[in-house]
Amino acid sequence: MPHNTPGGTLDLSPEGARSMAITRRALLASSGLISLATALELADPAYAAAQSMTQGATPPSAAPLARVSRNSTWTRSGPGPLYWNIYGWSFPHNAPIPEDEWKANIDWLASDFAPSGYEMACTDGWIEGSSRTTEHGYITSYNDSWTHDWAYWAAYLAQRKMTLGVYYNPLWVHKAAVEDPTKTVVGRPDIKIADIVAEGDFFARDIGGNTLYWVDVTKPGAKEYVQGYVEYFKRLAVPFLRIDFLSWYEDGMDANIGRVNAAHGRENYVTALHWMNEAAGDAMEVSLVMPHLFDNAAAELANGDMVRINADADKGGWERLSGGRQNWQNAWPNWFNPFCGFTGWSHRNGRGQLILDGDFLRAHTFASDAERKTAVTLMTIAGSPIAIADLYSDIGPHGWVFTQPEVLDLHRKGLVGKPLYHNGTPYSVDPSSRDTERWAGQLPDGSWVVALFNRGDTATVDKSLSFARDLGIAGSAKVRDVWARRDFGLRTEAKASLAPHACALFHVVPQRQVTRFHAAWATWAGGANFNNNHPGYDGSGFVDKLEAGGEPGDALVTFAVQAPKAGTYAVRWRYANGLAASSTMTVSSERADGTVVDGPQRVTFPSTTSWDSWGNLNGSLRLQAGLNLVTIGRGASNVGAINLNWVELQLG
Template sequence: MAITRRALLASSGLISLATALELAHPAYAAARSTTAATTATTSPTFGSGSLPAAPLTRTSRNSPWTRSGAGPLYWNIYGWSFPHNAPIPEDEWKANIDWLASDFAPSGYDMACTDGWIEGSSRTTEHGYITSYNDSWTHDWAYWAAYLAQRKMSLGVYYNPLWVHRAAVEDPTKTVVGRPDVKIADIVAENDFFARDIGGNSLYWVDVTKPGAREYVQGYVEYFKQIGVPFLRVDFLSWYEDGMDANIGRVNAAHGRDNYVTALHWMNEAAGDSMEVSLVMPHLFDNASAELANGDMVRINADADKGGWERLSGGRQDWQNAWPNWFNPFCGFTGWSHRNGRGQLILDGDFLRAHTFASDEERKTAVTLMTIAGSPIAIADLYSDIGSSGWVFTQPEVLALHKQGLVGKPLYHNGTPYSVDPSSRDTERWAGQLPDGSWVVALFNRGDSATVDKSLHLSRDLGIAGSAKVRDVWARRDLGLRTEARATLAPHACALFHITPQRGVSRFHAAWAAWGGGANFNNDHAGYGGSGFVDKLEAGGDPGDPLVTFAVQAPRAGRYSVRWRYANGLASASTMTVSSERADGSVVDGPQKVSFPSTTSWDRWDDLAGTVRLQAGLNLVTIGRGAGDVGAINLNWLELQLG
C-alpha cells in the first residue's frame, strides 16, 4: 500500500536516532594561557593610523537577506493542503491571494508561496521544468507572478531543483538547458525515485555526477528567477543526502554528503543575490556547515502539522543527530541560536495557523517567539478558517521590531552546546538588540499548569548601566524606568518588552550579536559586563575566520568614536580585522587591522578607543581574526557615540 505524504510527515521527528551532538568545546590553546606582560600604549587604532587588511573569509552565504536580519512575512498554502492532503485548487489559491492583498499585505505580508503536494505537476518546458503548481491549474507560474505583482506582492515557489518529473524523463524530446546533447533521461539513475511510495514514483532525483546535471539544476533556479520568483523553498534535503527519515527509516537511495554539498553549491551559485534560498528538512550535519555556506534560511523543527501548542512547544524535547534535530521551534531556535544573526542563517520555525491555538495568549506566544528569534512569520491560516485570530499577525509594534531586522538569542548560561547540555540555555528568556542600541526582551511560560514570574535583569543579563525605559509591546503601554524586565505569566503566556537605555552612547554587546566562523559565547572568565562575552576569536578553529557582526543605525554619515571592551591574556598585542559595511555588502570603512594590547590576564578587561566611518542608516560593523592577524582576544562589547 502506498504511504501518503500526510502519514509520512504527521509524526516526523518523534523517534531519536542518535546521542547528543558532538560539537567540540576544547579548552583554550596553550598560547592563550595567562601570562603577565606590560600593556602596550602606542598601538594604532581603527580609523587613526590602523593598517589596511584583507577582508575576512566567511563560511556563510552572507546574502542580502541574512544581512538584513529577520526572515520574510508571507502566506503559505499549507493550511489548505495539509488538512486535505492534496494540492490546493487554483480557485482557493486565488481567493486566499485576494484576501492576503486586502487584509495582510498592508502590514508587510507581501508574498504568497506554494508548498508541497507537487507530484501532480507533470507539464514541463522543453528542458523539463514544471510550468505550474498542478496540472489542474489553468494558469502558469508567470501568470501568478504577474497577478501578485499587480497587487505589489511576489510569488514564492516550493520546489526542489533536484527533482525531475517522470514525464520529462520519458519524453525523448526533452533536453537539458544549454546541453542539446543531453536528454533529461540522461541525468537520472534508473529507479532513483524521490520517496518511492509517494506520488506513484512520479519524481526522480538528479544524479549530480552525470554530465548536464549542473546545467539542469542551475537552469531550474534561473527559470524561476526569470519568471520573477524571489523566494525558492527547497524541501526534503535530508532524504537526498542519506535517504533516511528519523520517523520511518529508509525512504530512498542515499546520494552522499559530497553530492549533497555539490547540489547546494550549484543552487547557491545560481541564486546569487536575486533569490532567497530556503532549505527545508536538512539534517544540518557538521554544525550546519553546508547549509550555512549555501542557504539563507533553514528549518530547525518538525513540520507545523495540525498546529496548536503541542507543535509550538510540546513533543520531543531532546536533540537527535538527524532531521529534525529538535521537534518544536522553542528548542530548535534555542539549539541553533549560535548560527543565527546578521550574515549567518535565518532560522525558520515553520508556519503558524493562528486559529489552531486554544487562546489569544498562545497566539501571542507563537508570534512573539517567531519575532524574537528572527524567524519568518508565515501565515498558514485561510480566509475561510482564520476567524477572529488574524489580529495577532498585524500588531504594528510587534511588526516594527521584525522589520528592523530583530534577531535575538536565548539567555546563555555557559558556552556548552545546547545539544550536549540542555541547561546551557534558557528557552523561556530571550533578548535581542536593535540597530539603534535599544533592546527587546521576550519572556515565556511554556508550562501547562503553574503561573510563574519571569525576568531578565538589565545590568546583570544585558549589561545596561542603571535603569532604562521599558515598554510593554503587546499592551502598547510605557512602564517607566526599571532595572529589570519582569512579568507574571499564566501557562502558555508571554511578555514582550522594548527597552531603551538612558545613556548617551550606544553599547552593543557581543554576546547578543551575530557570530561566525567558530566565534562563540562564553562566561568562563571574570570581569566582563552583561551575561557573557564572545571567545574563539583565535586561529585554528572552524573553517573561515571567526568574527562578530553588530548591526548599527547611524543618524548621519561620518566618522564616529568607538570603544572596544576586550581581554587579551597573551604576553603581546593581538590584532583583529575590522570593517563597516552596508546591508548589501558594500564597504563603508576598512577592512583595517587593529592592534589590541595585552591585558596580562583573561580575567582583566580594558577599553581600546578609535573611530569608525558609518553611512547614514544601517551599518554592519564586523570584527574578526583574519588570516593576517596574530594572537586572540575575548570581546565583551562595542560602544559608539551615536548622539
C-alpha cells in the same frame, strides 16, 4: 573613557584629550578622516612612539575576513520574510490546493495582510501532480488541474504589489520529462532529460510513488539542469525558493520512517547546494527545508539563507509549538518544536549567518489568545519568517495577531534575538546551557527587545531579565510593553507574571548617551561563541574563540548599527587579551549589501596580562547614514586572540 593597558591608564576622554592640547580645530582639519588615536599621536610624541611599537603611526589596512556563509543581502538584512503559505489548505486535505482556493486566499491576503507587510504568497508540497513541463523539463504550474501557469500568477500578484514564492526542489525531475525524448537539458541540446537521472532513483519511492526522480549530479548536464531550474524561476520574478526533503537526498534516511530512498552522499549533497546557491545569487532567497544540518550546519550555512529547525507545523496548536520531543537528535529534525530548535541553533542565527525557520503558524489552531501571542512573539524574537498558514475561510477573528503594528515594527528593524545563555556548552550537549523561556535581542539603534515565556501547562510563574546582570545596561531603562502598547517608565529589569502558555514582549531603551552593543547578543561566525568562564565582563557573558584554528572561515562578530548620519565615529572596544603579546583583529563597516564603508583595518589589542583582566581600546570607524554592519574578526593575517565584551559608539 580611559584606555587600560598593562602598564597603566591613558586617559582618552575629551578632558584628557584637551589636556594634551588636541583642539577641536585639529580634529576637524582632517575632515573626519583621522581617528582620535591618530590625533593623539600628533599631539603626544610619547603616545606615538608607544603605538608605533605595535601598529605603526597610522592604522594599517588588513585583508578582508574570510566568510563561509552565503552572506547574501537576505541574511544580512536580519529576519525572514512575512508571507502566506498554502499549507493550511493542503495539509488537512492532503492534496494540492485548487486554483480557485489559491486565488481566493491571494485576494484575501492582498486586502487584509499585504498592507501590514505580508507581500508574498507561496506554494508548498503536494507537487507530484505537476507533470506539464517546458522543453527543458521544468514544471509550468503548481498542478496540472490549474488553468494558469507560474507567469500568470506572478503577474497577478505583481499587480497587487505582491510576489510569488515557489516550493520546488531543483533536484527533482518529473518522470513525464524523463519519458519524453524531446526534452533536453537547457544549454545542452545533446543531453536528454533522461540522461541526468539514474534508473530507479526515485524520490520517496514507497511514499509518493514513482513520480519524481532525483538528479544524478555526477552526470553531464546535471549542473545545467539544476542551475537552469533556479534561473527559470528567477526569470519569472520569483524571489523565494523553498527547497524541501534535503535530508532524504543526502543520506536517504528519515528519523521517523527509516530508509525512504537511495542515499546520494555528502559530497553530492554539497555539490547540489553549491550549484543552487551560485545560481540564486542575491536575486533569490534560498530556503532549505528538512536538512540534517550535519557538521554544525556547515553546508547549509555556506549555501543557504534560511533553514528549518523543527518538525512540520502539522495540525498546529500548542503541542507543535512547544511540546513533543525535547532532546536533540543528529538527524532532521534535530529538535521537534521551534522553542528548542531556535534555542539549539541560536549560535548560527543573525546577520550574515542563517535565518532560522520555525515553520508555519495557524492562528486558529491555538486554544487562546495567549498562545497566539506566544507563537508570534517567539517567531519575532528569533528572527524567523512569520508565515501565515490560516485560510480566509478558517482564520475567524484571529488575524489581529499577525498585524500588531509595534510587533511588526521590531521585525522590520531587523530583530534577531538569542536565548539567555548560561554557559558556552552546546545546547545539544547540555540542555541547561540556554534558557528557552528568556530571550533578548539588540536593535541597530542600541535599544533592546526582551521576550519572556511560560511554557508550563499548569502554574503561573514570574519571569525576569536583569538589565545590569543579563544585558549589561548600566542604570535604569525605559520599558514598554509591546503587545499592550503601554509604557512602564524607568526600570532595572523586564519582569512579568505569566499564566501557562503566556508571554511578555518588552522594548527597552537604555538611558545613556553612548550606545553599547554587546557581543554576547550579536552575530557569531567561524567558531566565535558565547562564554562566561572569566570574571570581570559586563552583562551575561562575552564572545571567545576570536582566534585561529577554529571552524572554516575566520572567527568574527557582527553588530548591526544605525548611524544618524554619515561620518567617522569614535568607538571603544572592551576586551581581554591574556596572551603575553599584543593581538590584532580586523575591523570593517559595511552596508547590508556587503559593500564596504570603512576598512578592513587592522586594530591592535595590547595584552591585558590575563584573561580575567579587561581593557578598553579606543579607535574610530566610518559609518554610512542608516544601517551598518560592523564586523570584528580574527583573520589569517592577524595574530593572537581576544575575548570581546562589547563595542561602544558615540552615535548621539
